[in-house]
Amino acid sequence: MRLNERAISAILYEARVSFLPTAGASHITENKMLSLSSSAALARALSLPIDDRLKELLALRSEQLGGEIAGLARFVVVEPGDTLEALEAELGFSILGDPELVLGPEWVADHGHVLEAVWLLTDDGFAHVAWLPRLEGMDPELIEFCTTHASEHA
16 A cells, blocks of 8 residues: 555654655654745645644745745744754754854744744845744743744734
């Protein structure tokens, strides 16, 4: 029996193991964190059981970027159980560690149900965007960090 990519993805998502589709556009980390680097990956993520309000924000940000996020942004959706260390590993930089090495966000928007933190690390404007839903089981240190840096209530 051959399973298609969607079936394999669903099985791996439930098992909380790494998933790297052949296109390399998205993956689900060991802690269920979603990492989205293309609009195709975003479209697949929008079919997952995540909050409808978060889906609307993800779609809005994609639309604001012209409909394709590849080369412009990477969206990381943090899930309950994901740790600060896991987010830092996924982003590839420290957000709370040594003050000499920490890269603070450009801005954090508090949407009430989710925090949206944005880092611009290069002059080309590429954005790393972390979405932190306000759900039970979220890393309290990470929520506190983002709440402290929140620049607006959307």
